[in-house]
Amino acid sequence: MEQLELLMGGFASALTPINLLWVLIGALLGTAVGVVPGLGSAMAVALLLPVTFSLEPTAAFIMFAGVYFGGLFGDSTSGILLNTPGHSSAIASTFEGHRMAKSGQAAKALATCAIGAFIGGLIATTLVVFFAPTLVKMATVFGPAEYFALAVFAFLAISAVVSESVIRGVAALGIGLALALVGIDGPSGTARFTLGTPQLFDGISVIVITVGLLALGEVFHIASRIHRDPVATRIHTKGGARLGLADFRKALPAWLRGTAFGVPFGLIPAGGAEVPTFLAYGTEKQLAKRRNDPEFGTTGSIRGLAAPEAAANATAGTAMGALLALGLPVSATAAIMLAAFQQYGMQPGPLLFERSGDLVWTLLASLFIGLVILVMINIPFASVWAKLLSIPKHYLYAGITVFSMLGVYAVSSAILDLWLLIAIGLIGFLMRRYNIPLAPVLIAVILGPMAETELRRALAVSEGDLGILVDSPITITLYLVLAAALALSAVQHLRHRATRKA
């Protein structure tokens, strides 16, 4: 097994004291940001991206590995204790998780989450290690038309299929594509939409866009509601998270079922873990009904919490595989990770394994190390993390505001970037106010340039014949699957509209 050898090499370079320190810092920061409601791992990576620029790439990615999973470990804590999920991928675990907490089983619920996240992440990352070379081989047969089809698939799946409103999703997509157009056009050298400003020749920095949309936009949104929304009541816990052997046995099949739902969704650009977590929750609900489980829906079933938790982390694990091997970001967080690679001059995809193999395997090894560290800091110190929920909101968001300014200014030392940050922050606020999804913007900003280059390359080869776009079995399959998904979601929307009216 060649992969095992490479992975061992990765462990060898990841297990130095200084690198372990970076994983630990990443895991601590990730969990902390995850615990706080409203901040997901996407925002954690976005805020940390600028400040890691002074580190060498390996150290930076090792830290991101910790942040990436850490955000997922933390985000169910606020759901369980406050009934306000920190992130939309934690909604499904909130239902049963908060019920368990209300019936005095908060410690058990927190432990179920941490172990579930560990199992899901572990299995998914192992699968990535073994199947990454296969994915890479698959990706090498992809030509310009296939890559364009993949980008179109990702655009429409995230903006139209999974989002609440198709029009708003497509609007978000358009905004993202427009932002990505600014700058010098690579193939021709034409300056586009720069208004003659040399500072914009490199385009609008991805950091400005992500920090503006995710961090500053969230702060403005919080400001618009903080004096009006009611305060959630918190359930207090003491000591660490505990799980007895009997409960462990009960939850184990659910963790594995959840992982099975999560793994495939890491490869599909459906916006992240929401779809698999709800699938996992729905399955547990059906099973509980068949089993006549009295806990489900009353005092909280451990299985109903275990499955979605494992699903969320399993999706994040395989998403890393899709990102590294195909260069395809399936969620907002993955899109920002991809931007991080680009900032260091690396392009995820088949070539990454050849050119920066060492870095990739070190990163994969640190994902494993990160998971172990996360379990160690999450189970015994669960109640310590929950204390973060009592940090006054005004200090928290004041800190985030200052930190976003710091991050953007530190990268470029350009005042112009700060003005852009404020403008994009206001757009982010508007989008939150009117429930316009943010993920399509990020996906469009990251994949837009790729889509344009591949489309123009394909059309240049075919001398303008559009037929080349649907000329191979891979592209035909992708477009057919996309069409089927669009049709299905249209039927779903219409059916629900009919039942609402009735």
Add this chain to the structure above:
Amino acid sequence: MSITQQESGAGSSVEPHGKPRARFGTGRSEFVVVAVLYAVAIFLTIGTATMNVQGKSAPGPQFFPILVCIVLYLAATLLAIHILRTPNVPDNTIHPGHGQFSADMLHDLGHLGKEEDAAYEDAPSPTPGKTWKTYSDWRTVGLLVGGVVAFVLLLEPLGWIISAAALFWLVAYALGSRRPVFDIGVALLFSSIIQLAFGAALGLSLPSGLVGGIL
């Protein structure tokens, strides 16, 4: 009501709080978004038309922007029609995903029923006791926007420590901190720690401004 956004149908557009007398503008403030979309689209159109094209590649640099323009005009127009037909009454439900995910789809996938929706509703009461004229608290948002604008203007003349501390203090005050004097200390401590940790240790360049000039 559901776990994510629930649009109220056109027939049931009764304001949940405030006066029942709905004017044309009620629930249609989303036209701001339409305006932004049109503005971006028009900017792109003008930029594409006046582009100083270099080279002679077959699909040139104007090709993709034209496609993006079409998407933007289409989305803006459809959104405008949508708002005209079904105005969005401000709702007080929690939107963790900000419309990212279709509630219909998640309901189907998760076999969600009334229990889940109810569980989500009863914890933090979605109906506030007091009513306001606008959904958003524009005073607080305005304070924050003013704060960040002032920060950007003052950053280079005053330096990081003072301007960042002022921004921190202002945001904390706007978001409801009741200890203004104590906050001055917290703010200065926060900005100084950042200056030390990122400026001195990691070598990021932060403007030193006035304080740097005196030292």
